[in-house]
Amino acid sequence: MNTATLLWLIELAILCYFALINTIYFVFTIVAFFDLLSFDRRSRRRGFGDVLSGTTFRPISILIPAHNEEATIVSSVHSVLELGYPEFEVIVINDGSTDDTLRLLQESFSLFPVTDTTRPQLKTSPIRRIYRALDHPNLIVLDKERGGKSDALNAGINVSTYPLFCAIDADSLISSDALLRIARPFVEDDRIVAAGGVVRVLNGSVIERDRVVASRAPKKMIHLCQSIEYIRGFLTGRTALARLNSLLIISGAFGLFLKKGVVDAGGYHSGTVCEDMELIVRLHRVAHEKGGPGRVIFVPDPVLWTQVPSDYRSLMRQRDRWQRGLIESLLIHFKMFMNPKYGAVGLIGFPFYLLFEAIGPVIEMFGYLLLPALWLFHRLDARFAMLFFALAVLYNIMLSLLALIVDDLLFQRYERAYDLVKMMLAAFIEFIGYRQLLTLRRAGAFITILFRRGHWGRIRRERMQDQAATV
Amino acid sequence: MTTNDPRAFAITEEALRFIAGGVIALTAVVLALTLVVIVHHIVTDRQRRRNRSRFETASMLLAPHLVNNSPSLDDAVSVARGKAGDRAVGLVLRRARYDLKGPIVDRITEILVSTGEVKKLLTEAKSRRDWRRAGAVRGLGECGGAQAREALIAAAADDVSSEVRRAAREGLLSDGAQEAVHAAVRSFIADLPRRSGWRRSFYARLAGVAPDQLTELIRSGELKGAEEKLAIEALGDAGRPVALVLAMERIGSAEAEMRATAVRVIGKVATDREVPVVIEALNDPEWFVRAAAARSIEWMATLNAATTHHNWQQDACEKLVKHMTDSSWWVRANAARALSRCGNAGVQMLLIASQSQDRYARDAAIAALATAPLQPEVRLEIKKRIDALIEQSQPSIPAPRPKELFA
Numbered sequence: 001m002n003t004a005t006l007l008w009l010i011e012l013a014i015l016c017y018f019a020l021i022n023t024i025y026f027v028f029t030i031v032a033f034f035d036l037l038s039f040d041r042r043s044r045r046r047g048f049g050d051v052l053s054g055t056t057f058r059p060i061s062i063l064i065p066a067h068n069e070e071a072t073i074v075s076s077v078h079s080v081l082e083l084g085y086p087e088f089e090v091i092v093i094n095d096g097s098t099d100d101t102l103r104l105l106q107e108s109f110s111l112f113p114v115t116d117t118t119r120p121q122l123k124t125s126p127i128r129r130i131y132r133a134l135d136h137p138n139l140i141v142l143d144k145e146r147g148g149k150s151d152a153l154n155a156g157i158n159v160s161t162y163p164l165f166c167a168i169d170a171d172s173l174i175s176s177d178a179l180l181r182i183a184r185p186f187v188e189d190d191r192i193v194a195a196g197g198v199v200r201v202l203n204g205s206v207i208e209r210d211r212v213v214a215s216r217a218p219k220k221m222i223h224l225c226q227s228i229e230y231i232r233g234f235l236t237g238r239t240a241l242a243r244l245n246s247l248l249i250i251s252g253a254f255g256l257f258l259k260k261g262v263v264d265a266g267g268y269h270s271g272t273v274c275e276d277m278e279l280i281v282r283l284h285r286v287a288h289e290k291g292g293p294g295r296v297i298f299v300p301d302p303v304l305w306t307q308v309p310s311d312y313r314s315l316m317r318q319r320d321r322w323q324r325g326l327i328e329s330l331l332i333h334f335k336m337f338m339n340p341k342y343g344a345v346g347l348i349g350f351p352f353y354l355l356f357e358a359i360g361p362v363i364e365m366f367g368y369l370l371l372p373a374l375w376l377f378h379r380l381d382a383r384f385a386m387l388f389f390a391l392a393v394l395y396n397i398m399l400s401l402l403a404l405i406v407d408d409l410l411f412q413r414y415e416r417a418y419d420l421v422k423m424m425l426a427a428f429i430e431f432i433g434y435r436q437l438l439t440l441r442r443a444g445a446f447i448t449i450l451f452r453r454g455h456w457g458r459i460r461r462e463r464m465q466d467q468a469a470t471v
Numbered sequence: 472m473t474t475n476d477p478r479a480f481a482i483t484e485e486a487l488r489f490i491a492g493g494v495i496a497l498t499a500v501v502l503a504l505t506l507v508v509i510v511h512h513i514v515t516d517r518q519r520r521r522n523r524s525r526f527e528t529a530s531m532l533l534a535p536h537l538v539n540n541s542p543s544l545d546d547a548v549s550v551a552r553g554k555a556g557d558r559a560v561g562l563v564l565r566r567a568r569y570d571l572k573g574p575i576v577d578r579i580t581e582i583l584v585s586t587g588e589v590k591k592l593l594t595e596a597k598s599r600r601d602w603r604r605a606g607a608v609r610g611l612g613e614c615g616g617a618q619a620r621e622a623l624i625a626a627a628a629d630d631v632s633s634e635v636r637r638a639a640r641e642g643l644l645s646d647g648a649q650e651a652v653h654a655a656v657r658s659f660i661a662d663l664p665r666r667s668g669w670r671r672s673f674y675a676r677l678a679g680v681a682p683d684q685l686t687e688l689i690r691s692g693e694l695k696g697a698e699e700k701l702a703i704e705a706l707g708d709a710g711r712p713v714a715l716v717l718a719m720e721r722i723g724s725a726e727a728e729m730r731a732t733a734v735r736v737i738g739k740v741a742t743d744r745e746v747p748v749v750i751e752a753l754n755d756p757e758w759f760v761r762a763a764a765a766r767s768i769e770w771m772a773t774l775n776a777a778t779t780h781h782n783w784q785q786d787a788c789e790k791l792v793k794h795m796t797d798s799s800w801w802v803r804a805n806a807a808r809a810l811s812r813c814g815n816a817g818v819q820m821l822l823i824a825s826q827s828q829d830r831y832a833r834d835a836a837i838a839a840l841a842t843a844p845l846q847p848e849v850r851l852e853i854k855k856r857i858d859a860l861i862e863q864s865q866p867s868i869p870a871p872r873p874k875e876l877f878a
Contacts, residue, residue, distance in 0.1 A: 012483055019490045041602035043636070114841040132841055188668035268832070364671045390491035398498045417513045424505055 007374075014367040015391055021356050022395040028240035029103060029402050035205060035243050036235070036300055036410050043301065058186060059087035060256070061160030062168060065152035067095040068114060069170040072307065076170050081136055085179040087221055089138045091156045092170075096146025105141050105259040109133040114466045122154040122267035130159065149252070150268035150275040157267060158187045165262075167276075171307045173212055178302035182256045185456045193261035193283050193293040196242075196250030197302035198234045201227040201414070205305060211304045217419035217426075222315065224426040225434045226308045231423075232403040235300065242298035246349025248284070248329075250296065252276030254304035261286075261293050272332070273327015284345045316441045323445035327358050361442035367392060368436050391434070393431055397444040400427035475715065516716045522559070529555035529563045529795040536565045540575040548582055560653040561588035565613035568801055569645065579755040580616040589614050596622055604630065605638040612642020620651050627658035634661055637669065644676045652681040660693055674705035682711040689717060707736030715740045724749055727757040734760060738767020746771065753790050759798035765794060765805035792820045795832040807839035818843060826855070 004192060050450060062080055066073050073092070080090050094102045111131035124297065125147030133139040144155050153167055164186060168174060182197045204218035218224050236253075241247045262268075265286040268275045280296055287294020309315040330337075330353060337354060339346040374380040404423055407413060414420050532551040536544040551560045561583065568579040582590050594613065595607035608626050611619040623646065626639035636658060643655035656677070664670050677685045688694060689702050703721070706714035718736040721729050734752045737745050749771070752764035768787050787809070794806040807824070810817035821843070824836035840853050 012487070015487050016483065019487055022494075023490070038602070042605075106525075114837065137842060150499075187670075188666050190667055298563060325783065331628055387487055387491050390494050391487065395494045396497050398494065398501045401501050401505055405504060408512055414516065415516060417509055417516065420512055424509075 004341045007379065010370070011381075014370065017360070017363045018367065018388070018391040021360060022391065022399060023369060024352075024356065025237070026395075026402075029236045029399060029406065031243055032236040032239035033406050033410075035239050036406065037212070038354070039300060040410050050270065058164050058183065059089075059162040060085065060183060061156070061165040062090045062179075063153055063156035063160065063165055063257075064089055064090065064092045064100050064168055064170050065094055065095055066097065066145070066170040067149070067152070068097045068099045068101060070097070070099045070101045070104055072171040072310065073101050074104055075210045076168075076172060077105070077127065077139070079111070079173040080168070082176065082211070082408050084176045087162075089144075089160065090136075090138060091142065091159055093138045093142045093144060093152040093156045095152035096142060097148065102141075102143055106131070109139055109141075111141055115388045120158045121263045122158055124151050124155040124158065127155060134422075148275075150270040150272070153275070154267040154270075157263065160259065163259055164256055165258045165259050167252060168304060169306060172199075172253055173207070173210060173305045173337050174254070175303045175305075176211065178254075178304060179256075181302035182254075182299050185299060185461050186256065186258070189295065190252045191293045191295045192297055193258045193287065194250055194280060194296045195256045195437045196238065196247070196296075196298050197254045197256070197304055198300055199230060199251050199253045199306050200234075201230055201305050201307035201311070202307050202453065203227075214415060215419070216416070217414065217422040220310065220434070221426070221429065222310065222312065222434075223308060224423065225430045226315070228400050228404070228423060228427055228430055231407050232400055234298075235407050236399075236403050238298045239300055241349060241352070244348050245344045246352065247296050247298055248281050248349050248353050249277045249344070250280050254302075258293060260270070264290075264292065269332075269445050272325055272328045273321045275328055276282075277325060278329040278332060281329050281345075281350075283338070284342065285333055285336060285348075288345070297365050303413075312437070316437070318439050319438055320445050320448055323361070323442040324360075325413070326353065327383040327445060327449055330354050331360055343440065353384060361439050362446065364392075365436075365443040368439060396435070397428055397431055400430065410421050514778050525555040525559040526562060533560070533563050533567070537564075537571065537575060537579070540573070540578065544578065545582070547764040548586065552586065557586060558786055559587070561586065561591075564588070565610065568615060576615065580614060580619075583614045584616055584618065589616060589619055593622055595619065601632040601634055604632065604635045605616055608635060608639045608642050610642075612639075612645035615630070615646050615648075620646055620648060623651065624654040627654055628661075632660070633664070637664065641671065641676070644673075644680050647680050647811040649681075652684050655690060656684055656843050660688075663698075667697075667701070669688065671701050671705070674702045675708065678702075678705040678709035678711060682706060682713055683710065686713045686717070700729060703736055704732055707739045712740065715745065719745070719748070722752070727755075727760055731757070731760045731763040732757060734763040734767050738763075738770040741767075743783055746787065750783075750787055750790050753794060758797070758802055761794065761797065762799065762801040762805045765791060765802060765809045769805065769809035769812050772809065772814075785848060787849065788813050788816045788820050791817075793825050793857075795827070795835060800831070800835075803835040804838065807835040808842075810836075811843035818845065818849065820848075820850070 062083075064073075064076065064080065068077075077090065077092060078225060094105070111133055113129050114132050127142055127144045129143045131141040131143070133141070140153075140159060142155055142159060144152065147155075155165075157165060163392060164183065166179065166182070177195060182195055185192055200215070201218060201223055202212065203220070203223040204216045205212045206214040206216060216225055217401045235408070238247060238249070255276065261283060262279065263280050265279070267279075269278045272278045284294060286292070296297075309318055330350070336342045336346045336350050338351060342350070360391055367388065371380070371385065374384075401424060404420070404427060408420055414423070480654075487688065529551045532554065533547055535541070536547040541547070548560060548564075551563075564579050564583055564586075565588070567665060568576055568583075571579075586763065589611070592607045592610045594718060596604055596611060598604050598607065605628070608623055609846055611623055620643070623639045623642045627643060630636050640655040640658050643651040643658075655673075659673055664673070672766075675683065685702055685811070694702050703714060706717065714736050718733040718740075721733040723738070724730050724733065730752070734749060737749055746768075749764050749767045752767075753761055755761050755764065768791065772787075791806045791810050791813070794802050794814050795810075797803050798804065807821060810821050818840070821836045821840050824832050825840060827833045827836070837853070845853070
């Protein structure tokens with residue numbers, strides 16, 4: 001085989017990869033559109049009588065793990081305490097913070113210590129103090145030694161008293177009706193063990209008294225690009241995968257879980273940096289191996305607003321961690337790969353995440369590097385360049401635009417047309433540099449996983465008010 | 472790319488070209504669609520603002536007449552129709568009919584018929600699309616009246632879509648007429664929803680609208696096992712006195728789940744007279760019945776605090792304190808919480824238990840005291856005790872590894 005043929009084979013393989021992955025996403029978008037349309041029609045005229053009725057209602061424990069979250073924790077807890085839900089408790093877990101997180105909580109909510117009366121169902125690192133709030137009887141603060149996010153969530157589960165728990169991030173604001181919306185499927189279907197909601201970018205939106213009152217397109221390019229990614233990932237990818245009963249991720253930032261199911265599965269696993277994904281894969285696995293509720297669903301209308309990284313260094317660290325977590329989770333449960341015993345999860349979900357989400361970035365990166373390399377060595381074929389442009393660049397831009405169209409037609413989150421136009425323009429610009437940078441970092445996770453195992457990486461946080469157009 | 476490639480590869484390249492062509496064409500379509508969506512966004516945004524303003528206008532014009540059942544309601548409706556349009560007026564009237572009680576309800580139905588709202592919904596109820604029919608039958612339920620009822624009864628019995636049948640049953644229960652409720656119950660029994668949440672929801676609505684019919688249904692024996700418990704619990708949640716009768720009949724049931732349901736229902740609707748039955752249930756061999764009994768005592772002490780003589784509280788406290796050392800954590804916690812609601816006697820017992828040698832009893836007592844409504848000096852005393860205990864922390868144990876979990 002001569003060099004030209006070998007090169008041509010490589011080019012062909014890369015093009016095939018892009019054509020395949022983007023076609024899969026295109027199909028996902030179509031499936032998601034019809035699924036969301038049906039969801040919208042079903043839910044449009046329904047109230048929350050079922051969720052609120054005495055016999056069907058289920059109280060919820062909200063868990064907020066916090067490690068060095070002094071910039072956002074008070075706003076976040078205020079936003080959660082004002083949720084429209086009949087009965088819930090808020091458990092903030094201060095996971096060995098070295099900043100003023102605990103002091104700010106103590107001052108803002110008049111905390112007083114109570115003794116630890118819990119019977120641990122899950123093993124965690126030691127709890128130093130448990131606090132309750134004088135002004136908010138449903139607020140509990142745990143101060144514990146550093147054990148990581150999973151450990152903090154496990155400690156929260158031990159202390160929680162209600163049958164459902166909702167894990168949310170400390171750098172987020174939750175919509176006032178989000179709990180009602182995400183809890184509804186649990187009322188209707190006993191087989192559900194976990195439900196994920198939509199996470200959207202907070203940066204740029206209008207905040208009034210710790211609540212997002214108007215959704216706006218972010219001002220900075222880095223936020224705009226992440227915003228498009230979130231809309232694409234949540235509205236199309238997850239909806240379609242949930243439809244196929246193959247959803248392997250519920251964002252750690254916002255998910256509602258059946259406590260019994262999670263405790264039976266052993267709680268969050270501390271050995272991974274992507275505890276949210278690992279838990280979902282394990283819940284699927286336990287449901288198939290031992291029985292019990294095992295449906296994991298995605299609910300497209302409850303919204304949580306989260307602060308995304310504002311500098312490229314933090315963004316890269318975050319994506320590196322996500323990718324390492326994805327690889328770790330898939331390796332831990334590799335037994336499920338193409339295993340018919342695990343149904344759709346083993347045959348569709350697992351292979352999809354492994355081939356396209358874990359290994360995919362390596363091929364993608366190779367494609368992005370190959371193009372300039374060929375040009376540099378005067379081996380770039382015009383046909384390859386054009387096909388690459390159509391299958392990798394144009395196809396991706398079209399998918400981003402389609403996701404924005406679906407979002408606007410069904411949910412119309414942006415009130416102003418100006419914001420919509422801004423987002424659509426950003427869908428074009430996103431592909432110049434941003435996408436390649438992320439791909440590079442994601443592909444690099446195969447190397448970093450070898451020496452940064454279990455390492456989270458620090459992400460710079462800013463006050464919510466500084467990130468948003470506050471009223 | 473070279474031109475003298477093997478045939479299989481050439482086919483692949485052809486296929487890729489075909490896909491790329493498709494992508495370019497699709498991108499052109501999506502770009503056109505993007506423009507359409509932007510225009511649609513502007514138009515619908517304007518429309519939404521206009522609808523909101525119309526709804527607000529109609530509400531402002533009609534609300535005073537609706538609340539007072541004013542004789543000039545018809546005139547107000549005419550004015551509102553002129554200013555805000557039929558759609559907004561229909562929506563306001565339907566919402567009002569759902570929220571209001573008394574003779575105004577029939578009057579609103581008449582107006583909805585005369586303004587053509589019912590006719591419009593009847594037409595929509597014949598749509599080929601399930602979601603449209605479901606929306607229309609829900610709307611018809613809000614309108615009430617003979618015409619709407621007839622359509623709802625037909626939909627509840629015969630519609631091909633289970634969602635529409637369910638919506639029709641909801642509509643019939645919203646209507647509330649005896650004939651409508653009968654039809655809803657018949658449809659429900661014939662077509663028992665698969666999901667327990669939907670069944671619970673139906674019982675809850677039925678218990679609110681027609682408790683007699685639900686009681687009749689329970690007594691007829693048509694509801695078996697879990698269904699019977701759900702129905703009785705729904706009556707209890709709605710605070711219906713008949714729930715107490717049904718619960719008292721079942722308190723001695725051989726089935727532990729039924730006994731637990733009965734105890735819970737008694738806790739929600741009972742008066743002082745039934746307290747001994749609940750206290751007796753604290754001795755049940757099943758832990759969840761004991762836990763339910765302790766929880767019921769807590770409810771009775773909290774909910775009936777204003778009306779009860781609290782003669783029973785001393786007796787209950789003595790029994791509850793014994794369960795502070797129960798083998799089940801749930802019973803201990805519930806007993807402590809019940810004690811915290813039983814006035815001074817209960818708090819005193821919790822204070823004693825908070826110094827107990829039994830760690831389980833002590834923890835449950837302190838947890839209950841932490842949330843109990845207490846005098847400041849008592850709270851201070853508890854705080855001192857907590858501070859003395861606070862050094863005791865949980866042992867450090869590493870979190871589980873998946874290998875252990877699946878061992």
